[in-house]
Amino acid sequence: MSVEVEVDESDLAEMVEQVWESYLDPEGVSPLIPTYDENQPSEVHSSVSITGSWTGHVVYASSRAAAKRAAAAFLAMELEEVSEEDMSDTLGELANIVGGNVKAMLPPGAQLSLPQVVLASESSARYPNAQRISGVYGMWEGEPVSISMWQVSTDNKEEGA
Amino acid sequence: MTPMRAMVIDDSRAMRMILKRIVTKLNFEAVEAGDGKEAMDLLADMTEVPELALIDWNMPNMNGLEFVTKVRADPRLREMTLVMVTTESEQSQIVRALAAGAHEYVIKPFTEGAMIEKLALLGLVPTGANS
Amino acid sequence: MTLSQAEFTFVANLVRREASIVLAAGKEYLVEARLIPVARAVGAANVNDFIGDLQKRPNPAYQRKIIDALTTNETSFFRDREPFAALTDVVLPELIKSRASVRKLRFWSAASSSGQEAYSLAITLQETLPAGWSFEIVGTDISTAMVERAQKAEYSQVEVNRGLAATQLVQYFERAGAHWRIIPALRKNVSFKHMSLTAPFPPMQPFDVIFLRNVLIYFDVATKRQVLQNAAKILRPDGLLFLGAAETTIGIDDNYERVAAGRTSAYRTRTAAPAGAARRG
Ligand SMILES: C[S@@+](CC[C@H](N)C(=O)[O-])C[C@H]1O[C@@H](n2cnc3c(N)ncnc32)[C@H](O)[C@@H]1O
Numbered sequence: 060m061s062v063e064v065e066v067d068e069s070d071l072a073e074m075v076e077q078v079w080e081s082y083l084d085p086e087g088v089s090p091l092i093p094t095y096d097e098n099q100p101s102e103v104h105s106s107v108s109i110t111g112s113w114t115g116h117v118v119y120a121s122s123r124a125a126a127k128r129a130a131a132a133f134l135a136m137e138l139e140e141v142s143e144e145d146m147s148d149t150l151g152e153l154a155n156i157v158g159g160n161v162k163a164m165l166p167p168g169a170q171l172s173l174p175q176v177v178l179a180s181e182s183s184a185r186y187p188n189a190q191r192i193s194g195v196y197g198m199w200e201g202e203p204v205s206i207s208m209w210q211v212s213t214d215n216k217e218e219g220a
Numbered sequence: 221m222t223p224m225r226a227m228v229i230d231d232s233r234a235m236r237m238i239l240k241r242i243v244t245k246l247n248f249e250a251v252e253a254g255d256g257k258e259a260m261d262l263l264a265d266m267t268e269v270p271e272l273a274l275i276d277w278n279m280p281n282m283n284g285l286e287f288v289t290k291v292r293a294d295p296r297l298r299e300m301t302l303v304m305v306t307t308e309s310e311q312s313q314i315v316r317a318l319a320a321g322a323h324e325y326v327i328k329p330f331t332e333g334a335m336i337e338k339l340a341l342l343g344l345v346p347t348g349a350n351s
Numbered sequence: 352m353t354l355s356q357a358e359f360t361f362v363a364n365l366v367r368r369e370a371s372i373v374l375a376a377g378k379e380y381l382v383e384a385r386l387i388p389v390a391r392a393v394g395a396a397n398v399n400d401f402i403g404d405l406q407k408r409p410n411p412a413y414q415r416k417i418i419d420a421l422t423t424n425e426t427s428f429f430r431d432r433e434p435f436a437a438l439t440d441v442v443l444p445e446l447i448k449s450r451a452s453v454r455k456l457r458f459w460s461a462a463s464s465s466g467q468e469a470y471s472l473a474i475t476l477q478e479t480l481p482a483g484w485s486f487e488i489v490g491t492d493i494s495t496a497m498v499e500r501a502q503k504a505e506y507s508q509v510e511v512n513r514g515l516a517a518t519q520l521v522q523y524f525e526r527a528g529a530h531w532r533i534i535p536a537l538r539k540n541v542s543f544k545h546m547s548l549t550a551p552f553p554p555m556q557p558f559d560v561i562f563l564r565n566v567l568i569y570f571d572v573a574t575k576r577q578v579l580q581n582a583a584k585i586l587r588p589d590g591l592l593f594l595g596a597a598e599t600t601i602g603i604d605d606n607y608e609r610v611a612a613g614r615t616s617a618y619r620t621r622t623a624a625p626a627g628a629a630r631r632g
Binding site for chain 3: 309310311314315317318322324325326327329330331333334337338340341
Binding site: 065066070073074077080081160163164 | 507508509526528529
């Protein structure tokens with residue numbers, strides 16, 4: 060049996076809110092407005108994997124425009140200055156921060172992977188044997204952004220762990 | 221007067237940029253390293269030891285906890301103020317880092333104001349400089 | 352959709368009457384932004400309908416929600432540091448001498464918001480008082496939502512990053528899911544109650560120290576004076592009042608005098624304390 064996940068939707072929403080407050084919207088003027096739309100489109104994504112007491116992924120996904128804006132806010136740059144590398148580093152760190160906080164809420168013995176970033180649509184690269192267990196979906200200044208958690212099925216976990 | 225120096229040690233370039241921006245605002249001169257090993261190598265070549273190091277925990281080659289342990293074991297680096305800046309937020313991890321010799325601990329995500337307050341707590345910022 | 356002048360006036364009057372907080376004209380946009388979630392939460396179609404209904408049928412619960420949404424609750428642990436350092440360095444050593452026979456202190460965090468100020472006082476007292484001493488801290492606020500948060504004593508990662516030393520986080524908090532909760536041993540000396548500072552005060556035992564910080568700024572001069580006079584009656588004659596960095600009694604209530612407290616200042620009632628002030632012993 061897999062450990063029951065102790066991270067629910069409201070925990071995830073709170074972490075996301077803190078990331079916005081800290082880096083993406085320190086002035087509190089452009090929050091992520093929830094859409095509850097699990098199927099909203101995305102063009103870029105980043106993720107970290109967690110293994111051990113719980114096995115799965117924490118995934119950031121958004122439009123390119125939102126990713127660019129996130130990098131500009133994170134790195135205190137003008138939008139026009141943002142390079143592909145800036146975008147990819149920022150998305151990686153966003154996944155890492157949310158993933159790290161998720162990990163802290165799991166039973167001891169969970170490990171966090173290095174972040175992976177794909178500056179392309181994520182739909183083709185869905186996580187095998189993984190099932191979405193919670194997510195925060197919203198619009199940020201009119202652009203889709205989501206943070207979701209995917210649990211890897213237990214069968215798969217047995218051979219892995 | 222020579223400015224104070226701060227080492228920013230994190231494998232994420234984006235996070236290094238954020239930290240660098242904050243310490244630069246506080247008139248530190250920033251030195252970057254991508255992991256503990258690189259930071260140790262840089263320190264070995266420095267004649268003057270930086271006043272402050274901001275240290276991520278999870279990094280390749282040498283992690284933040286190992287770095288703190290190594291610095292604490294070296295009398296030459298005794299004066300460095302060590303601040304962990306990490307997503308590791310289990311209480312037991314904070315205790316481990318403090319026991320290894322870290323002076324302060326900042327959990328990611330942090331606001332710029334929170335980081336400045338922490339540094340003020342350590343006497344590295346004139347109080348009331350920012351709020 | 353924007354608020355009509357009549358709707359804004361209705362809300363402004365409500366907040367002025369209940370909390371003595373003045374919403375200047377021009378704040379219509381702010382009021383609306385803060386009230387959208389409230390209107391949604393109670394099932395109103397929009398803010399206009401929400402206010403319209405309230406004008407027709409007064410509803411105390413909804414009025415509370417409006418006040419909650421429109422009062423500014425910004426606070427943090429050990430906010431501004433200096434007042435807390437002053438307690439440790441000069442105020443408490445004095446009190447430890449003068450209260451040696453009772454060995455008990457009572458502090459008030461008036462306008463306690465989500466409780467960080469009251470718990471910072473508790474940590475300060477816990478770390479400074481000698482063995483055998485006890486203390487009681489009372490926090491009060493007009494916002495019932497804030498009083499409930501303070502009683503719950505749970506704080507987010509971002510909130511505990513601010514103002515606390517790592518050793519204090521480890522010592523006085525425990526993890527509670529995504530949050531950090533104050534440990535029961537510290538919580539047991541701290542209580543919170545709903546109370547408006549601008550209504551007549553309920554009966555209260557006198558306090559050794561009052562923190563009345565960052566709330567007078569919202570009031571007009573007459574209200575400030577009234578609050579300060581009421582506070583004087585429950586401050587012990589040798590007790591101290593701490594105000595926010597941008598606040599003072601000077602020019603408002605001459606019954607107080609400013610005294611140095613460490614690197615900041617505090618206020619004491621003049622020796623000719625107003626009649627009815629609590630006397631020691
Ligand atoms: C900015 S916070 C200050 C919190 C804390 N004292 C500090 O300095 O950090 C102001 C608080 O005053 C409360 N408040 C506003 N008007 C009030 C009134 N008339 N009576 C009691 N509390 C009031 C608000 O609900 C809010 O929590």
